Amino acid sequence: MRDTTAPSTLGGVVRRAYRRMAWVSVTVAGTLVLLAGAVALRVYIDNNLRLVARSLAYTVEAAVVFGDRENIRHTLDTMLAGEGVAHARVLDSRGNVLAQWRHGDQGLAGEVGVWLGRHMLSDPAVGVIRNDGELAGRVELSGDGRGLLEFLLSGMAVLLVCMAISGAAGVLLSRRMLSDIVTPLQSLAEVARAARHERDLTLRVPPARIVELRALGDDVNSLLDELQQRQAHLQLQNTALTHQANHDSLTGLPNRAFFEQRLQAVLQKAQLEAGIFAVLFLDNDHFKQVNDTYGHEVGDALLVAVAQRIRSQLRESDLVARLGGDEFAVLLAPVRGADDATRIADKIIHAMASPLVLASGLQLLPSVSIGVAVYPIHGQDMVALLRAADAAMYRAKAHCRGTRHVACGRAW
Numbered sequence: 001m002r003d004t005t006a007p008s009t010l011g012g013v014v015r016r017a018y019r020r021m022a023w024v025s026v027t028v029a030g031t032l033v034l035l036a037g038a039v040a041l042r043v044y045i046d047n048n049l050r051l052v053a054r055s056l057a058y059t060v061e062a063a064v065v066f067g068d069r070e071n072i073r074h075t076l077d078t079m080l081a082g083e084g085v086a087h088a089r090v091l092d093s094r095g096n097v098l099a100q101w102r103h104g105d106q107g108l109a110g111e112v113g114v115w116l117g118r119h120m121l122s123d124p125a126v127g128v129i130r131n132d133g134e135l136a137g138r139v140e141l142s143g144d145g146r147g148l149l150e151f152l153l154s155g156m157a158v159l160l161v162c163m164a165i166s167g168a169a170g171v172l173l174s175r176r177m178l179s180d181i182v183t184p185l186q187s188l189a190e191v192a193r194a195a196r197h198e199r200d201l202t203l204r205v206p207p208a209r210i211v212e213l214r215a216l217g218d219d220v221n222s223l224l225d226e227l228q229q230r231q232a233h234l235q236l237q238n239t240a241l242t243h244q245a246n247h248d249s250l251t252g253l254p255n256r257a258f259f260e261q262r263l264q265a266v267l268q269k270a271q272l273e274a275g276i277f278a279v280l281f282l283d284n285d286h287f288k289q290v291n292d293t294y295g296h297e298v299g300d301a302l303l304v305a306v307a308q309r310i311r312s313q314l315r316e317s318d319l320v321a322r323l324g325g326d327e328f329a330v331l332l333a334p335v336r337g338a339d340d341a342t343r344i345a346d347k348i349i350h351a352m353a354s355p356l357v358l359a360s361g362l363q364l365l366p367s368v369s370i371g372v373a374v375y376p377i378h379g380q381d382m383v384a385l386l387r388a389a390d391a392a393m394y395r396a397k398a399h400c401r402g403t404r405h406v407a408c409g410r411a412w
Contacts, residue, residue, distance in 0.1 A: 049125035057127030184208035259321035278341035284326035370404035
């Protein structure tokens with residue numbers, strides 16, 4: 001048994017509605033046609049009974065006048081067979097029954113036919129018998145309703161066949177409607193579900209055949225286009241904000257926060273895999289003097305040039321960041337030992353040897369002092385490594401600016 005409380009699908013509703021409409025329309029139309037046919041058949045039977053009654057009255061006139069009952073019965077048997085008569089009587093002028101006749105079929109069909117004839121047909125048809133203008137008797141005929149019964153049974157059979165055909169036609173038409181209405185709505189629901197639950201804005205509603213549904217789909221697609229554009233714009237903004245939060249606006253290099261996050265990740269990996277990496281601390285020599293002498297614009301140009309020269313000497317896996325002011329830091333991962341780190345540090349120092357010529361014609365001589373710290377020899381955690389590299393950088397500056405110094409620790 002179908003659960004009437006459960007929600008129905010649109011497809012199921014459309015199919016049931018089409019079948020019901022087809023069955024109701026065929027039932028109503030068939031019933032009306034059946035009733036109209038029954039009424040017409042009733043009128044026909046009544047007229048036929050009157051004609052038979054008049055004809056029978058003319059035929060038995062002589063037999064009634066002479067009281068020949070046997071001849072009357074023979075005439076009744078001969079004339080009434082197959083004429084749709086259930087019962088017949090021939091009476092004389094005084095109302096005495098001279099002869100009577102009854103249909104021989106008394107089965108179920110006959111009984112139902114008699115019942116229909118009694119309730120649906122008119123009063124018995126009467127044929128008057130006259131002799132030389134005088135009333136000699138009359139004939140009374142009661143109609144047999146078996147003709148009506150056969151008509152009703154055949155009509156109901158045809159009605160059932162028509163209902164079956166209309167039900168099949170309703171299914172076909174409902175499928176067509178499903179294709180034209182339900183399928184576009186299902187596509188619309190799938191697109192909306194993907195946008196809501198999966199945040200997928202790439203799906204689109206296919207065009208429908210029905211104008212209103214096509215317009216609805218176009219509106220939804222336009223809305224998804226706008227949402228997709230806004231999402232892309234927000235992603236670009238978020239990317240830009242994330243970049244701004246993690247990078248230095250002047251040099252474009254990662255800032256201290258990004259450097260420390262990357263350093264922490266490399267440290268955790270090295271602890272698990274027994275890896276080796278190095279940290280370089282770099283400080284611009286005489287930067288304050290350049291800034292004070294030539295101004296901040298020249299100082300900014302110097303920082304940008306130094307950042308570019310450092311980046312050019314590193315591998316793709318390495319990271320250079322501006323910590324603030326004129327200080328930079330480099331993460332070298334992986335390295336085989338202190339020799340790899342000092343070699344790269346020497347390359348950076350050598351890259352500073354070329355003069356920096358500004359657009360104004362001013363020439364500057366960049367110079368950096370570098371401190372080198374290697375994991376795990378110079379520190380087991382981030383704080384220790386940064387402190388060791390910073391201390392080594394100050395020793396390099398104290399010893400001779402423009403050089404590098406390795407942090408203190410056990411020898412390799």
